[in-house]
Amino acid sequence: MRHIIAVLLENESGALARVVGLFAQRGYNIDSLTVAATEDPTMSRLTLVTRGDDQVIEQITKQLHKLIEVVKLTDLSESAHIERELMMVKVKASGEQREEVKRNADIFRGQIIDVSPTTYTIQVVGTSEKLEAFIEALSGTQILETVRSGVSGISRGEKALSL
Amino acid sequence: MSQQHQPEMLSGGAMLIRALRDEGVEFVYGYPGGAVLHIYDALFQQTEVKHVLVRHEQAATHMADAYARASGKAGVVLVTSGPGATNAVTGIATAYMDSIPMVVICGQVMSHLIGDDAFQETDMLGISRPIVKHNMSVRNPADIPAMVKKAFYIAQSGRPGPVVLDIPKDMTMPNQKFPYEYPKDIKLRSYNPNAKGHPGQIKKALQTLLAAKKPVLYSGGGVILGQASAELTELAKKLNLPVTNTLMGLGAYPATDPQFIGMLGMHGSYEANQAMHNADVIFAVGARFDDRVTNATKKFCPNATIIHIDIDPASISKTITAHVPIVGLVKPVLQEMLHQLEKHGNTLDQAALGQWWNQIHQWREVHGGRFEHRTDLLKPQAVIEAVWRHTKGDAYVTSDVGQHQMFAAQYYKFDKPNRWINSGGLGTMGFGLPAAMGVKLHYPDAEVVCVTGEGSIQMNIQELSTCKQYGLGVKIINLNNGYLGMVKQWQDMNYDSRYSSSYMDSLPDFVKLAEAYGHVGIRVTSPEELEPALEKAFALKDKLVFLDIHVDPKEHVYPMQVPGGAMNDMFLSKTERT
Structure with a gap:
């Protein structure tokens, strides 16, 4: 199933590479990815479209959470968006x-x-x-x-x- | 009148070393080179942080790693840019796979040269990214104290792991000085690792456990990392639970205790694997249902309700679904469980538990860790048992990877945590000797034994030189069978004994080799030579003794799970199968 995951990320060099690297290392799909700074310049917001069954999506969100620079994240497709x-x-x-x-x-x-x-x-x-x-x-x-x-x-x- | 506090002015290199001192670091393992010369000069000008010069950077990482495994505190590595950093990669990956806290300081070329393919430049942040808990690059020398604090905090908290700190050479210039102050603590808005476990979930876990008729306590490396061996043992004792440990968890529960049913998994004991398969409740504590434990996940423990405590949410329900998950540090979670048990009382069905124990005792008799005793041939298992006797079961045992590692895990009965030191996740050959060195350096009065084979030991044999320089009297038990034993075993079992590159021709004379490095070498070729050789070796307290022990080349490790089977599908010997 298609999921849209929104991530708040420390706006530091290398943070994006860590997110993208995680997907490559663990064999997850990325359909699309956008990223830019938020109204708070110390944070970036990333929107990632991915596919997978519930277990894969659960692992993706948990593994993303483990990255030190990930501040917060949500699976937008779980509710009205x-x-x-x-x-x-x-x-x-x-x-x-x-x-x-x-x-x-x-x-x-x-x-x-x-x-x-x-x-x-x-x-x-x-x-x-x-x-x-x-x-x-x-x-x-x-x-x-x-x-x-x-x-x-x-x-x-x-x-x-x-x- | 209060005195104004004036921070001392230090260079980046001096700040780095001072920060290590303030973090309580006694030893740094490393190898100098161009990009870290300023740092090495700062090291030279003080005496509190001592440097240990290895012969290859991989060994520095394993020394730091083993120190961490034995002490619970992060080990520190210092290497130069380029090849220094890449040589450290295997050791970083080894630590990462076993969640070992480590801080690796890598030199880097001058900031203005980064990206120019400069001499000894390599993108260490990029290379190490998939095998670290975190990595960082210094952009401003003034940040060094805070970054060191952050590196240790991240490495040692939550699920521990290695952290790489990349330092361009111009960040450590001796003539540029900055006010030094080491932060007392640190908070990160994006990282909050100290979970105590949800009380409601803990209650549910206890209820589930107390309703069990056939419970098994399955504990892993997390109990050792989380220093929760005492709590685990207390809970197991109070409830009379059968306890099995993973390869990484050996020693968390005393192996000589009758409630211990052995290691589980691919080379686990018959009774541990049977108990797991037939259990109705599996209480997993700081273990991650690794593929070397579960065998085929679809056939894993079909009737079991699974309670799982882990600090890493990603480890929960990754391969095996947990029915009662608890995210938290094992120590406070077990403490809370003990507290609730105190209030609630032990309501386990004792008749059912008694029957379950009877069943386990019957299984124990089927295999019971047996091997063929011979008078004409040295069996590797017999060697490990003899080492256990000679060290009174109280040595730090490091190992390399292969058959000898499994024999050590099966036949050395670890009664204490932090004593069994091996590369479980990555399976790194070459780990054993540097690991033994790291432990011996910190615990000079302890008996430190490296169980290895003639294949593994040659992957870091150069460290015999480091042992000489620092007087590291470790005992090397080289189970020499002339083959890469585990490869050969698989070739025997799956490839009609076609020994493709598993025979090692032209082995050195290990006795002479040890002597060439200034150590003692003893060769053992028959069973009657073993006891006197061990006696002599362990009597030479301060000497490194290399025991080259020629063992049966035909021996296999059993039990061994049948690939693709359930937990309890096992080969028990070359001719028996469940």
Whole structure:
């Protein structure tokens, strides 16, 4: 099963390498990983999407906890949460194609953030599923490049991952 | 009038050594080199922290490790950058696998050269990351005292382990001085290791245990690391529980006590493995259900309810699901259990327990640690029994890895914790001699015996030189069978005795070799030579004696669990199987 694990990490060099190394050493999967400093510059927040049965996920959270630099963590997928991912897609857009691409972007509430005579770059934000649906919708269009941020997530309501 | 406290101004190198002193470190094991020259100069200019010069950095790590195993305090290693650091890797991994507290100080090239592939540069933080509890690099010399404190705190608390401190050479410059103050204690917001165990869970554990009809107490290295041998023994005695120890836990419960049913696992006793398999409640204390204990996990102890105490939550339900988990240090948890037992009273079904003990006694008679006694051939088991007698069961015994290690674990009856010192998790050949040295250095009056084989001893044989330099009178019991015995045993059992590279040709004359290093060598080739040789060796109190004992090359270690089977599927000899 897919899980989204959010981790508060000391913002120190080597801390991220320890997290990534743990996954490699113990043979766990990483579907996506994002990391950046929080409002408190001494801490980073990392969101990690992984897969595994309950036993594997339990080991992943326990092993992450053991890393000295991990301050706190939560499995967001255990309760109500919001997840978002940002994608930028550069597509070939000339002639009739230009209108078609723009229509698709509008349907997905995407924004065209860069224009050239032959290309559009579209930004789409949403769940990973939505981004995949958008790629699907562009099947008649030539995609030149895509870049995805990986998933970020946060709990709904008052629940918060903080010190 | 109060005097203003003026901190002393010290260089980074001097601060490092002073911090070690303030941490109570007496010995540092190491080897000098370019990146640590400032540190070695600081060492030279004081007398409180003593340095032990090994002949290879791996030996320094095993010395520090064995000191930690014997004393419970972190051992300290000092090595240079590059090859000095990489040579220490095996020893760091050895300590990591057995949760041994250790602080390894590695030199590093100058900060401005890091990343340039400079001379003797290696990314030690990267290399050691998977085999340390934590590692850190010094960025500012003023941080050194706090970082040393942090290193010891992390290494020694919770589930212990090795910590690597990487120090670029420019952090230790003699001409740059900083105010020195050693922090009294340290707190980390991300690390809080002192769990006492949930009282509710402890109560539930006691209730489960008291409801058992066929209980087994299975204890591991955590009891020794957690210094909880007395509590464990008291609880086992009060409840008349059968006790089995893992390889790492030997000595936590006295082996000569009738309630002790032997080691369990791959080469465990018949009665311990049978008792485990047939138990209705398994009380696991500071043990981690290692694959060398459980055999096939799917067939593991089918009728048992499992109570598991461990300080590391990741060890609980990792391979075997715990029904009553308790995360906590074993000592306070056992103390709380004893306290609750006092209030609650022993309500164990005594008739059922009596029947269970009868069953265990019957199992004991099936194998009972037997081996073939011969007058024409030296049996390795007989040698270990003789060593046990000659040392009155009270020696520190270190071992290398292989058949001799299992014979020592089976036939030397450890009655005290911290006396059996071996590489259980990583299985590091070459561990035994440096380990014996580390113990002897700290306990010069104690009898220290290294049980080894002609394969393992040659992995760190150069340390005979270090022994000479520091007058380390350890006794080396070299069970020489001319083969890599455990490899050969597997080849006998699984590869139709095709001895692929398990025969060691061109062995040295170990007696002459010992003499060449200035020690005493004695060769033993027949059973009647054994007793006089041991007598002579142990009478030479301050001498290193290398006993080269030629044992039966055909001997196998039994019992041995059948691969892929349950706990109680065992070979009992070359011809018997359960």
